[in-house]
Amino acid sequence: MSDKRIPVLEIFGPTVQGEGMVIGRKTMFVRTAGCDYRCSWCDSAFTWDGSAKDDIRLMTPDEVLAELRGLGGDAFAHVTLSGGNPALLPQLGGLIDLLHAEGLGVALETQGSRWQDWFLRIDELTLSPKPPSSGMDTDWERLDDIVRRLTEGRRNYSLKVVVFDDADLDYAASVHARYPEATFYVQAGNGNLRETDRDRMLPYLLERYEWLIGRTMADSRLNRVHVLPQLHAWVWGNKKGV
């Protein structure tokens, strides 16, 4: 059975989803370990850089659900699966089905470097390909294939690009042009991951959000977009587990 276990780093909530297509939604979080990327500004590097490897627990879906109920009781109806890249884990399908059987909605975010058949069972799937500032290269054929399958499956999915600079904004515009039918989000990047004092963090986050708003408003390539901050960073700074 151990091949069915899920490498879990954090389970927390209920809290609000701070980003993207489900922003504001009351949700629980399950963060899985492992990523096939190494983004320069990764805010979850502990999921793949070895620094938290002793915290990884190999859990069955039942164990994950029991921990979710222990934390949230009956005061939640939604679970967000994040990473790392949870799309590395074929065995997540069992957890997704168990959560659905409990009447819970399930959201998931991935960079779009891997397909899993259980993508077709996610209620809100965010594909977040990484812009040049990440240092990563996008596998466009893979992403095309994922978008095509989600579209054919009439799934509720969106694309989201984190933007730090003008090169990232050009990248965002090219993603939006490539998949014009998909709901599209640009998100102000947080380059200040070491600051733990929220009140020092806020002016920086506001400045970055205002910069992105200004750029997006003036850009006719980016008309059908949503521009969002990371709400949780505004409220909790870089604190983990909230």
Place this chain on the structure above:
Amino acid sequence: MSDKRIPVLEIFGPTVQGEGMVIGRKTMFVRTAGCDYRCSWCDSAFTWDGSAKDDIRLMTPDEVLAELRGLGGDAFAHVTLSGGNPALLPQLGGLIDLLHAEGLGVALETQGSRWQDWFLRIDELTLSPKPPSSGMDTDWERLDDIVRRLTEGRRNYSLKVVVFDDADLDYAASVHARYPEATFYVQAGNGNLRETDRDRMLPYLLERYEWLIGRTMADSRLNRVHVLPQLHAWVWGNKKGV
């Protein structure tokens, strides 16, 4: 023709939608004059209290579109109609059709005290019934009827309740229980409408948002909800026209 004209108080944008189901969306705003409510904490009281009556312009749909294009050029694809209560204006249907003919999406917010047949042509309709702190009474039969028609018409609509205190939260829970199928938002109320300095405003808005998150997270009546701030107030304080 003058009966087809629309009483307009503000046209501005492009900017981001700061609230609710379209939060973050790049949009233009058209604010109409007149409201059948008198909410104690109304942040748009100038639309109905007479203080801006000399600024009201009676405009045709073509004139509104020309002004939108003058401000936004081709750098927008979405228009938000707000008030006051734009649902007081049967003649808005002509503007909605003109905007659609231009390929623009149209969102609208109303408290849900009046029905208009053109509700069925709004792309994102927000019904925002007012909680006890507003001093207003909800006409539940009217709201039931509006929700029923939107549901039968398979429209994309949501409910949103602004929350200032625990009595408002109870009201929100009762609205959510009455229309469990509708996407539901609670929004932290802004009781600090005179403050124009953003940096003094932010700690207050954050405290209010954190309060609402805390209350909602602990409340099993409010599981399938989104908890959102007013992003525009965080970015621009109480400044008008942004």
